[in-house]
Amino acid sequence: MAKTDEYDIDLSLKLFVVLTRALQSVEKQVVRDIKKHQLNLTEFAVLELLYHKGDQPIQKIGQKVLLASSSITYVIDKLEQKKWLIRKTNAEDRRVTFASLTSEGKMLMDGIFPEHSQAICRIMGGLTPKEKEEMIVQLKKLGYHAEKMV
Structure with a gap:
């Protein structure tokens, strides 16, 4: 094996x-921030998706x-019990059920998300804006x- 190959392997x-x-x-700090709001990471991810993207088919939420x-059914059930979302049947295709934020869910996210965004910015604060762009x-x-290797 050539030396450059060994070096590349070690670097990789x-x-x-x-x-x-x-x-x-990073994830540890994000989870800590989310837990301050009595949510777990999965609950927050579902609420954040609905907050920013609107109603979503429950079958697609897990992928997103x-x-x-x-697991998604369990999370949706919990959020529905907390009155933060509701299920809506699709009038055109009754096999499809959408999850939708309730007014309580929207108010919750209106209160949480701006603070969470600031927390993410602090967590990523070890990089300059230019470094963040390059890292992305x-x-x-x-x-x-x-992905292409699969």
């Missing part, structure tokens, strides 16, 4: 470890927030490359 392994640890550290379809480009490139 180090990048994987650093990227994983960075993600864990990276949740198994079996590089991570997308890495992600697209990994």
Whole structure:
């Protein structure tokens, strides 16, 4: 094996470890911020999706927030019990059910999201705006490359 190959392998392994640890550290801080509002990460992800994208088919929510379809029903049930969302049947296709924020859910997110956005900005504060732009480009490139390998 050529020396450059060994160097590239070592760099790739180090990048994987650093990227994983960075993600864990960031996620830990994000979860801490969300828990202040008596929500878990999954509940917040569903509420945030509905808050920004409007009504969504329940069957599609799991894909958008990276949740198994079996888990999404449980989360939707919990949020419905808390009166933060309701289920709506689609008039054109009764097999499709939408999740929709209630007025209480919208008020909750109106109160939480601006503060959460600021917390995310503080968590990402280790990078300048320019570095954030560069990181976004590089991570997308890495992600697209990994996706193509499947």
